[in-house]
Structures are given as C-alpha cells and as structure tokens.
Amino acid sequence: xxxxxxxxxxxxxxxxxxxxxxxxxxxxxxxxxxxxxxxxxxxxxxxxxxxxxxxxxxxxxxxxxxxxxxxxxxxxxxxxxxxxxxxxxxxxxxxxxxxxxxxxxxxxxxxxxxxxxxxxxxxxxxxxxxxxxxxxxxxxxxxxxxxxxxxxxxxxxxxxxxxxxxxxxxxxxxxxxxxxxxxxxxxxxxxxxxxxxxxxxxxxxxxxxxxxxxxxxxxxxxxxxxxxxxxxxxxxxxxxxxxxxxxxxxxxxxxxxxxxxxxxxxxxxxxxxxxxxxxxxxxxxxxxxxxxxxxxxxxxxxxxxxxxxxxxxxxxxxxxxxxxxxxxxxxxxxxxxxxxxxxxxxxxxxxxxxxxxxxxxxxxxxxxxxxxxxxxxxxxxxxxxxxxxxxxxxxxxxxxxxxxxxxxxxxxxxxxxxxxxxxxxxxxxxxxxxxxxxxxxxxxxxxxxxxxxxxxxxxxxxxxxxxxxxxxxxxxxxxxxxxxxxxxxxxxxxxxxxxxxxxxxxxxxxxxxxxxxxxxxxxxxxxxxxxxxxxxxxxxxxxxxxxxxxxxxxxxxxxxx
Numbered sequence: 001x002x003x004x005x006x007x008x009x010x011x012x013x014x015x016x017x018x019x020x021x022x023x024x025x026x027x028x029x030x031x032x033x034x035x036x037x038x039x040x041x042x043x044x045x046x047x048x049x050x051x052x053x054x055x056x057x058x059x060x061x062x063x064x065x066x067x068x069x070x071x072x073x074x075x076x077x078x079x080x081x082x083x084x085x086x087x088x089x090x091x092x093x094x095x096x097x098x099x100x101x102x103x104x105x106x107x108x109x110x111x112x113x114x115x116x117x118x119x120x121x122x123x124x125x126x127x128x129x130x131x132x133x134x135x136x137x138x139x140x141x142x143x144x145x146x147x148x149x150x151x152x153x154x155x156x157x158x159x160x161x162x163x164x165x166x167x168x169x170x171x172x173x174x175x176x177x178x179x180x181x182x183x184x185x186x187x188x189x190x191x192x193x194x195x196x197x198x199x200x201x202x203x204x205x206x207x208x209x210x211x212x213x214x215x216x217x218x219x220x221x222x223x224x225x226x227x228x229x230x231x232x233x234x235x236x237x238x239x240x241x242x243x244x245x246x247x248x249x250x251x252x253x254x255x256x257x258x259x260x261x262x263x264x265x266x267x268x269x270x271x272x273x274x275x276x277x278x279x280x281x282x283x284x285x286x287x288x289x290x291x292x293x294x295x296x297x298x299x300x301x302x303x304x305x306x307x308x309x310x311x312x313x314x315x316x317x318x319x320x321x322x323x324x325x326x327x328x329x330x331x332x333x334x335x336x337x338x339x340x341x342x343x344x345x346x347x348x349x350x351x352x353x354x355x356x357x358x359x360x361x362x363x364x365x366x367x368x369x370x371x372x373x374x375x376x377x378x379x380x381x382x383x384x385x386x387x388x389x390x391x392x393x394x395x396x397x398x399x400x401x402x403x404x405x406x407x408x409x410x411x412x413x414x415x416x417x418x419x420x421x422x423x424x425x426x427x428x429x430x431x432x433x434x435x436x437x438x439x440x441x442x443x444x445x446x447x448x449x450x451x452x453x454x455x456x457x458x459x460x461x462x463x464x465x466x467x468x469x470x471x472x473x474x475x476x477x478x479x480x481x482x483x484x485x486x487x488x489x490x491x492x493x494x495x496x497x498x499x500x501x502x503x504x505x506x507x508x509x510x511x512x513x514x515x516x517x518x519x520x521x522x523x524x525x526x527x528x529x530x531x532x533x534x535x536x537x538x539x540x541x542x543x544x545x546x547x548x549x550x551x552x553x554x555x556x557x558x559x560x561x
Contacts, residue, residue, distance in 0.1 A: 317378030331377025399439030
C-alpha cells in the first residue's frame with residue numbers, strides 16, 4: 001500500500017470514529033465528503049486550506065456556513081506542507097501532503113468586510129472631492145503663509161525702519177543733527193567740516209589727516225550727562241584753583257554755528273558767578289597729532305578778570321574731580337627714584353606738595369594700577385589760556401605741566417625754541433608746589449573778542465621721551481620744546497620726564513580766579529561769552545590713535561573701579 005493510500009485509510013477511520021461519537025451524543029451532522037480530512041483552520045477565509053476542521057453541530061438550520069452540499073469539495077493532489085495538530089491532540093503531517101481541498105462555491109467565498117480592507121481596496125471616488133474655497137484646512141494654510149510672509153517683511157523692512165527711527169531719536173537727544181555722524185556712530189569727523197580742512201601740513205612737512213572735528217553748526221545742542229556723544233558740560237565748583245564761579249551745563253550751548261560758553265554774575269550754590277566748562281573726558285581722546293581750535297575770546301579785550309582756556313588732560317584724571325587727579329596730575333614719568341616719592345623726599349616743606357606718583361612704575365603686584373610696571377599719570381598740555389595784564393595788554397600762555405620737578409623748576413632752555421621773541425617770550429612763571437610749568441607768553445591783538453574776530457590756536461606734539469610740543473597762533477609757530485628740556489636731573493636725582501603718551505581729553509572753559517590773574521570786578525561786563533567756531537584734531541595717517549582706552553595705555557578698568 002502506498003503512503004497516500006495509508007494516509008487516506010487513516011483519516012477515513014478517524015472520521016468514522018468521530019461521526020460515531022457525534023451520533024452517539026445525539027448531535028446531527030450534515031453530509032461531509034468522506035475524503036475531507038479535518039484539521040485545525042488557520043484562517044477560514046483562505047480558499048486552499050485543506051487543514052480546516054469542519055465540525056458542525058447542526059441545530060436544524062441548513063444555512064450554516066459550515067454546511068457543504070454534496071460534491072462541493074473537490075480533492076486535488078498536492079505536495080506536503082507544514083505539520084498540523086489534530087483535534088484529538090495527535091500530531092502528524094498536513095493533509096496537503098496528499099490533497100488540496102478547494103471550495104468551488106458556498107459561504108466560504110462570502111466577502112465580509114474586514115478592518116484592513118481599505119488599505120487594499122482603495123475607493124477612488126473618495127479622491128473626487130469638490131473644491132471648497134473657505135475650508136478650515138485652507139484657512140489654516142493661508143494663515144500660516146501670511147505669518148511667514150509677515151515675519152519676513154518684519155525682518156527685512158519693519159526692523160530696519162524701527163532701528164533707523166530709534167537711532168535718529170538718540171541722535172536728537174545727543175544734540176547732533178541727522179547728518180552729524182557719517183558712516184557709523186563712531187565716525188569722529190563732522191561732515192560739516194569743509195574738504196579743504198580734511199588735511200593739514202605738520203611742522204616736518206608731512207601731511208596729517210583729520211581724525212576728529214566738531215563744527216557746532218546745529219543750534220540748540222545741550223551737553224548734560226548723556227546728551228552728547230563726545231562732550232559733557234561740568235556741574236561743579238572747580239575748587240582746585242579756587243575759581244569764583246560755579247560751572248553749570250545751562251551755560252553751554254550752540255547758536256549761529258558756534259559753541260557758546262557764557263558767564264553771568266548771579267548767585268549759585270554760595271558763589272557769585274555762573275559759567276560753563278565743556279570736556280570730552282572718557283568720550284573722545286587722542287595720542288599725538290595736532291589739536292586746533294578757532295575762538296573769539298570773552299569780554300571787551302581791555303578789562304582783566306576772565307580766564308578762558310582750551311587745554312588737554314590725561315584721561316586717568318577727570319577735570320574738577322580732585323580724587324582722580326591727586327597723585328596723578330601732572331605726572332608723566334616712568335622711573336623708580338625719588339621722583340615718585342611724596343614731596344620728592346624734600347623735607348623743607350616749600351619745594352613740593354605733591355603726594356608722590358600714585359601710579360608709578362614700582363607699584364607692587366596686586367595694587368590698583370592700570371598698567372603694572374609702567375609709570376602712568378594725567379599730564380596737561382594747554383592750547384592756550386588767555387589773560388589781560390594791568391596795562392591792557394592781551395596775552396595767551398601756551399604751556400605744559402610736569403611732575404616731578406627740576407631743581408628751582410628750571411628747565412634746560414637749550415631745548416626750547418621761540419620763533420619770534422618780539423611776540424613770544426618765555427614765561428617767568430615756572431609753577432608752584434603742585435606742578436612745574438613750562439610756558440611761553442604770546443601777545444595777541446585786542447580785536448579777537450566778543451564774536452568780532454576769530455583766531456586759530458593749536459599745538460602739535462609727538463609723544464614719548466624723545467618727543468616734542470610745538471604751539472601755534474594762526475598758522476604761525478610761536479614756540480617749541482623738546483623732551484630733553486625736561487630730561488634727567490642729577491641735582492635732585494630724577495630721570496627723564498615724558499612728552500605725554502597718555503590718551504588726552506579736551507577741555508574748553510570760561511572761568512575766573514584770582515590765582516590766575518587780577519580780577520577787575522567793577523568793570524567786567526556780564527554776561528560775557530566765549531565763542532568757539534570749531535575743534536579739529538589731525539594725526540599722521542600711520543599713527544591714528546583716538547581712543548580713551550588704548551591697549552598701550554588702558555584707562556577704562558581703572559576708571560570703572
């Protein structure tokens with residue numbers, strides 16, 4: 001007997017046994033082809049699974065899905081498949097080893113809906129949708145696009161417009177017109193400066209370029225703290241020189257293209273006079289070059305008492321603030337010797353009152369110092385200080401202040417040069433217990449007063465121990481000093497004083513002090529005004545240094561402390 005025949009006989013016997021059990025239990029059974037070999041169904045909807053167990057407990061209905069009409073099952077030879085488990089728990093080979101039973105009709109082919117049918121049988125009509133113009137989804141899409149477009153417009157249009165408006169407001173608050181600053185906010189050259197003034201020939205014949213200017217052409221500028229980018233008006237009593245006036249920002253403004261500083265006879269804070277001081281401290285500074293101003297002096301040109309001046313001070317000292325200048329002004333010294341000691345170690349009590357160089361070269365590690373190991377200070381160079389003597393003669397002094405002092409405060413005159421001794425003479429005033437003054441007096445005419453006539457005043461200097469300072473009235477050199485004029489002194493054991501290497505701020509003021517000149521209280525005219533047409537700074541194009549906090553002489557950290 002073949003293997004196929006053995007299997008058939010086995011399954012038939014098992015089927016007859018199962019039918020006998022069903023009959024004995026009283027449960028009717030429908031007709032089933034004796035060749036059908038029942039196995040456990042894996043998935044009733046598959047049409048080629050011969051391993052289906054079709055046990056049918058007939059409840060009297062012939063419409064059961066497990067009813068098979070006679071001849072509805074066809075035996076088809078097939079190859080062996082996987083093993084199956086029989087209802088009685090026995091296991092063996094699949095009936096597909098011999099037959100493949102394929103239903104040809106009946107309930108097995110009914111196509112009931114299943115949960116995954118939509119993944120396989122796509123309803124094409126579902127895509128045939130009508131266009132809805134204002135659907136929720138469409139509105140959301142359009143809204144998202146509008147938000148993106150709005151953001152791009154804000155970035156490219158609204159933000160630049162906003163920043164322009166804000167910057168213009170800042171410029172208005174700073175007292176500048178909208179064209180005052182060319183290029184960037186840090187462009188120091190006033191665009192109102194004529195092209196002809198953008199260069200200047202230095203004393204050695206080289207061409208310097210304009211690096212800072214203010215033409216004061218916008219009327220009504222104010223100079224209270226925060227009002228201006230480059231200037232600030234003082235609000236204090238300048239007690240260091242026993243001034244008679246209070247400096248107030250109210251007394252400094254611009255009108256008719258001029259800076260105007262006015263002095264009045266009025267009581268303020270216990271003083272009888274009120275005037276103005278303008279300074280660029282910690283806003284604009286320069287190292288080396290030419291500083292030039294055009295000024296018409298206050299008063300009638302005949303009466304003593306006013307003290308108009310334009311000068312510069314190292315940025316480590318703030319004009320009018322004694323705590324910042326004590327032991328700092330007017331030092332320009334980089335040695336470790338008696339020159340840095342209090343009173344220069346003099347015990348007479350008449351030579352020097354200076355407390356010693358606070359920021360000296362020999363400062364110990366950890367001490368408060370802007371440049372440890374380097375002597376620092378706040379030296380002073382004056383463009384001019386104007387005065388009238390008792391004979392009604394008009395003079396300006398042009399000077400520099402130094403510390404430590406020479407013996408008897410006498411410089412080496414071999415290193416000074418006066419261009420016209422008939423107009424300029426070396427000043428007999430050589431300083432006091434607080435400073436050594438190196439100065440010359442130049443006679444000026446008495447027409448350059450009260451906004452009638454303007455005159456140019458300037459100095460040119462090269463910083464360093466081998467530097468120089470030259471002073472000018474108009475375009476004419478008045479006098480010059482080389483650094484060797486304040487060189488080492490064996491008499492009092494001090495070294496070379498230095499032509500200022502510090503970043504220098506600019507000060508313009510109109511004061512009164514009996515320490516500077518006699519004051520004719522009866523005949524002075526009030527109010528009186530000092531007029532400044534412009535301020536300009538020129539430098540070698542290869543040596544432009546216009547910072548108040550340069551790397552070689554920093555000041556910001558020290559000032560901040």
